[in-house]
Amino acid sequence: MSELNYPFSEAVVRGLRVGEIVHVSGRIFTGRDRLHKYLAEGGACPVSLSDGAIYHCGPVVVREADGGWRVVAAGPTTSQREEPYMADVIADHGVRLIIGKGGMGPRTQQACAAHGCVYLQAVGGAAALLAQRVRRVAGVCFLDEFGPAEALWQFDVESFEAVVGIDTRGGNLYTEVEARAWRRFSEVLGCGKGETR
């Protein structure tokens, strides 16, 4: 298990391997479809993402009476939707960690290798657990423009658990599992009565 603390250094990130469990602490930034499209189209980012983490998440956040924010639920959303944009965002902004669920495509994997970034899998649906790891909401950007689920939330997290899904050396947990599943798919159907017609 590795402890990763913001700012995340390229050397530490390049030392991570698929399957390794990590605990992330410090500042992370949420972003999903609207933010990625905006950034990939050259939109200015109001915070520096350099050596930072983008968390694919649209949280449930409640406004407190004192004007502060309380995070109620904050699990990962499906990362594949950001595949068209992710490689450019990594290259342009120096992002070191992508946190989401379900893995990403070949362009992102190449960008991870080229620029020193890893993809981390958080447990999908574990929103109450992961919300507990958010100690403080440091701020929010694009709340009005993108809405609360799509806004860029600045979370200060402590020991946020994740698994390395894509590393900088071409390791990819998802493609291995998927290739095996399709082989078994053919076996399962091949041994039944589902013959070629």
Next chain:
Amino acid sequence: MNWIDILTRLIRRTTSDLPADVEGALRAALAAEPAGSQAAVTLGAIAENTRLAREQGTPLCQDTGTLTFFWRVPRGTDTFELEQAAREAVRAASAEGLLRANTIESLTGRSVDANVAEGCPVCHFEQVSPVSDLRSFEVWLLQKGGGCENMSAQYSLPCDIEGRRYGRDLDGVRACVLHAVCRAQGLGCAPGILGVCVGGDRAEGYLEAKRQLLRPLPDASPERELAALERRLLADANALGIGPMGLGGRATLLGVKAAARTRLPASYFVTVAYMCWACRRRGVRVSGETVEWLG
């Protein structure tokens, strides 16, 4: 009868309290995975999350889903009032942080206030007749998130799947369903639960497949052929090795629930509703002043 209050309580319970049968199946899945494996770690976090959400009364998942109410009401009921109550309950639950701002105007991309819009939440009404008790109402709420809804699929037999041609029979149905599971990998937040509808038109197929998700996991179809299909599909899917969140493992599905609908001679649809492990379904029965929580 204060329907707004009852339905707000139903939403609170559904969004935060995973049904016991689903939690039990997840616990059994955890016990079957090797200790320390990716699958066991993931299922351990799911168990912890389930406990926390229940204790705190907060959402299990931040994607609080499409809210679909399935009503069974006495014959002759004016459903307008019940639909209005559902909308007000959703409004109240949204203000309370039980539901995310989760409703987007499709063309403008704007977030809709309090998750209330035309056709949102969804209400399906079934008038029950004859009824012994004319004052008895039952309503089930299903909260199904976008990640798993994106993995739902509909096939039209005959069709080609992975280089083979499948026809209009149960082998064809199996191929369609397993293809949907394999295509989903972990993206539907495995281990998932499938609702399957054989037949119907396209719209009825999706609705019935979703309705199947209301059945408890131990429930077997009363039709022998469908019960056998459910068992076989579950075993087949769990041989694929996709595992929790697609990271590999034994538990790819927790259950399969299948139904058949009539079809036109020209059509043979197979529809798969993929539900994530966070299968939020709860019900309530209201008879006079008696309120009974279900699920």
